[in-house]
Amino acid sequence: MNQKNELPAARKTYEKPVLHCFPLRAEEAVLGFCKTASSAGPNIGNCATPSACFSQGS
Amino acid sequence: MSRLDLSIANVTISVDSGDPSPEFRLFPPMERFVGLRSGEPDLRAAVRWAEISADPPGTLVFDSGALWRLFRSANGDLTYDFTSPAFGSTPYRRARFNPDFSRCEIELDPRLLLTREALYPLDYPLDEIAMTNLLARGRGIEIHACGIRTSSGRGLVFVGHSGAGKTTIARLLLSLDGVEVLSDDRIVIRNVDDTLMIFGTPWHGEAALSQNDSAILDGIFFLRHDDQSRIERIAPGECAGRLITCAFVPFYEPSVLPWTIDFAGSIATRVESMELAFRPDESVLRFLAEWTTKV
Numbered sequence: 001m002n003q004k005n006e007l008p009a010a011r012k013t014y015e016k017p018v019l020h021c022f023p024l025r026a027e028e029a030v031l032g033f034c035k036t037a038s039s040a041g042p043n044i045g046n047c048a049t050p051s052a053c054f055s056q057g058s
Numbered sequence: 059m060s061r062l063d064l065s066i067a068n069v070t071i072s073v074d075s076g077d078p079s080p081e082f083r084l085f086p087p088m089e090r091f092v093g094l095r096s097g098e099p100d101l102r103a104a105v106r107w108a109e110i111s112a113d114p115p116g117t118l119v120f121d122s123g124a125l126w127r128l129f130r131s132a133n134g135d136l137t138y139d140f141t142s143p144a145f146g147s148t149p150y151r152r153a154r155f156n157p158d159f160s161r162c163e164i165e166l167d168p169r170l171l172l173t174r175e176a177l178y179p180l181d182y183p184l185d186e187i188a189m190t191n192l193l194a195r196g197r198g199i200e201i202h203a204c205g206i207r208t209s210s211g212r213g214l215v216f217v218g219h220s221g222a223g224k225t226t227i228a229r230l231l232l233s234l235d236g237v238e239v240l241s242d243d244r245i246v247i248r249n250v251d252d253t254l255m256i257f258g259t260p261w262h263g264e265a266a267l268s269q270n271d272s273a274i275l276d277g278i279f280f281l282r283h284d285d286q287s288r289i290e291r292i293a294p295g296e297c298a299g300r301l302i303t304c305a306f307v308p309f310y311e312p313s314v315l316p317w318t319i320d321f322a323g324s325i326a327t328r329v330e331s332m333e334l335a336f337r338p339d340e341s342v343l344r345f346l347a348e349w350t351t352k353v
Contacts, residue, residue, distance in 0.1 A: 020296055022303040025219050028202065029306060031183040031190070032122030 065093025067257035076106030120310035198248035205245035209236025213273030284335035
């Protein structure tokens with residue numbers, strides 16, 4: 001069959017690329033801080049001794 | 059104990075005492091992740107007491123701003139110096155890794171640490187630094203998420219930064235029959251025999267929920283507090299971007315980023331992802347019923 005007479009395949013509607021930005025909490029991502037049991041989130045420079053610092057930064 | 063074998067998300071770490079020998083101890087819940095030593099581990103580490111020089115062990119690569127600094131030596135080895143405000147600027151621990159993170163030498167300074175007490179040589183954040191670097195080298199990714207295994211064995215993750223509600227949602231989901239919380243804070247995702255799996259880790263949140271177990275990943279929920287609970291599907295591209303920003307990735311090591319980003323993209327295209335806006339009460343469980351009861 002002559003393909004020139006066939007209907008063209010349906011084209012997708014063009015969607016303009018969109019740039020999304022997502023926040024990165026660097027201090028959390030690099031495991032740079034610890035937290036104490038009494039607070040959530042990184043505690044900046046709050047570690048007293050190494051033996052107390054096994055509450056993971058969350 | 060002067061020898062330690064850990065298996066977290068099937069990533070194995072073996073630690074041996076050097077000479078002189080520190081005595082090891084484990085804190086719960088790490089005890090649940092003790093593994094059997096068989097074959098070559100992913101990381102083999104040796105620990106010894108040694109006075110640590112204050113001189114930098116190489117060129118500074120990255121300063122975390124608090125707990126550690128990273129240096130690179132001429133041969134490519136990566137050394138983490140761990141400091142504490144209690145000791146000033148002198149490192150109390152130094153961990154030197156070869157470039158592929160298969161070997162590590164850990165030095166503990168006896169002038170600063172109590173030599174007569176047993177200790178955990180990979181005390182936070184060293185164990186997690188090692189783990190995230192091993193994962194980034196082709197093994198998987200660790201995300202900031204609560205992960206559960208439903209009664210039918212399916213895995214769901216609830217992703218978010220600190221304060222997003224991971225522990226809150228974990229506590230709510232625990233009230234459902236048959237739900238096991240693998241962790242209320244850190245979950246590992248790996249591709250196992252072409253199946254995406256989630257794994258519990260010993261690193262938990264405030265609810266101290268942690269299990270050495272796994273499940274097939276079936277859904278990803280990005281958490282957000284709201285007055286009303288609702289679920290909205292999101293596109294794979296957005297999922298990949300949000301996963302990366304909620305992942306524990308050694309961003310200071312550019313060589314590992316391409317693989318990690320590709321893996322996040324792969325996860326996003328293979329698993330359904332949604333945003334879960336939720337009120338921090340039991341009403342959210344109705345919205346999740348379709349997922350938590352799926353067979």
